[in-house]
Amino acid sequence: DAGVIQSPRHEVTEMGQEVTLRCKPISGHNSLFWYRQTMMRGLELLIYFNNNVPIDDSGMPEDRFSAKMPNASFSTLKIQPSEPRDSAVYFCASSLDSSATEAFFGQGTRLTVV
Amino acid sequence: QKEVEQNSGPLSVPEGAIASLNCTYSDRGSQSFFWYRQYSGKSPELIMFIYSNGDKEDGRFTAQLNKASQYVSLLIRDSQPSDSATYLCAVNQDTNAGKSTFGDGTTLTVKP
Numbered sequence: 001d002a003g004v005i006q007s008p009r010h011e012v013t014e015m016g017q018e019v020t021l022r023c024k025p026i027s028g029h030n031s032l033f034w035y036r037q038t039m040m041r042g043l044e045l046l047i048y049f050n051n052n053v054p055i056d057d058s059g060m061p062e063d064r065f066s067a068k069m070p071n072a073s074f075s076t077l078k079i080q081p082s083e084p085r086d087s088a089v090y091f092c093a094s095s096l097d098s099s100a101t102e103a104f105f106g107q108g109t110r111l112t113v114v
Numbered sequence: 115q116k117e118v119e120q121n122s123g124p125l126s127v128p129e130g131a132i133a134s135l136n137c138t139y140s141d142r143g144s145q146s147f148f149w150y151r152q153y154s155g156k157s158p159e160l161i162m163f164i165y166s167n168g169d170k171e172d173g174r175f176t177a178q179l180n181k182a183s184q185y186v187s188l189l190i191r192d193s194q195p196s197d198s199a200t201y202l203c204a205v206n207q208d209t210n211a212g213k214s215t216f217g218d219g220t221t222l223t224v225k226p
Contacts, residue, residue, distance in 0.1 A: 033212040043158070043202065043216040056213070091157055095212045101146075103212035105157035 004106035006092050012112045018080040021109045022076055024073055033103060035091040036079050039076030043091070049075065050098050082113045116140060118205050120217035128225050133190040135220050137203030140184070147179055147186045148204040148214060151197075158202055162188070163211065193224040 005024040011017050025032050034046040048058040054070045069075040079086055089110050091110070095103040109110070118139050120214050140212045150158035150167075164177040164186065176189040186205075190197055200221045204214035218222045 031210070031212055042218040045215070047211060048210075048213050093212050095210070098213075099209050100211050101163050102160050102207070103214075105159070107157050 004092055004094050004104055005105030006090075006106035006109050009107065010110045010112075011113065013082055015083055015113055016081045017113075018078065019079040019082045019086075019111060019113075021090050021092075021111070023075045023077070023106060025075070025092070027073065028096070029094035029104075030072070030097045031095045031100065031103075032069060032075050033093040033095075035093065035099060035105075036088045037091060037108075038071055038088045045107075046077070055098075057060070079111075084113045087112050115144070116217070117215045118203055118217035120201075120203050120211055120220045122218060123221040126225060127193050127222045129193060129195060131141055131193050131224075133193045133197065133222055133224070135188040135190070135201050135203075135222065137186045137188075137205075137207050137217055138184055139203075139205045139215075141205065141207065141215075142181075142184060144181075144184075144205045144207055146206040146209045146211070147177070148206070148211065149175075149186075149188045150175060150202040150204060150216075152200045152219065154199075160211075161201075182212055190222075193222075195224045195226050197202070 037043045046059040048114045089108045093103045093105045149161045152158045178187045200219040202219045203217040210218045
């Protein structure tokens with residue numbers, strides 16, 4: 001298996017633009033997580049899906065952030081409009097199910113908003 | 115106070131020594147505990163998880179959990195330069211591996 005696949009790997013955008021980050025979880029995994037990592041705040045859980053349904057979005061920082069999982073093999077995290085403080089590495093992770101003992105992280109998308 | 119606290123380091127040990135990484139957490143109801151390794155510019159990868167008080171060993175790694183003291187540690191025996199990385203402690207309120215609160219990490223350098 002290729003693991004969790006994220007795209008793009010790097011994104012540079014101007015303030016105010018819409019940004020869409022994409023994630024393909026490991027096949028057969030039912031839980032998907034979006035994390036954000038910054039020097040100031042560390043690694044933070046943004047939202048968690050189980051069986052394509054958002055279970056906990058309490059970590060989503062603002063209404064500018066939204067996430068969807070239209071099917072078991074694809075999820076998006078959208079920021080509209082983007083701001084410089086959104087600059088971070090965004091990780092997607094997946095696990096077999098909600099009681100799995102291991103979550104597998106994708107390689108991340110490094111987002112820079114100028 | 116952060117929910118999960120780690121010494122940021124850097125922690126420097128000579129090759130072959132034991133590296134000891136520590137983590138404390140504030141939620142007494144936490145159920146599962148994870149150690150991740152993250153190389154610079156890479157994604158976190160799971161090293162170990164522990165649910166019960168006591169020690170859990172896996173190769174050169176030993177995780178230790180003391181729920182009464184709200185303390186979890188990771189020992190790395192026979193440290194190698196390839197162990198140089200940032201080690202993240204993650205704590206969960208249930209057994210869901212991905213739904214974690216992470217510490218800021220401890221940077222470990224193993225000097226040849």
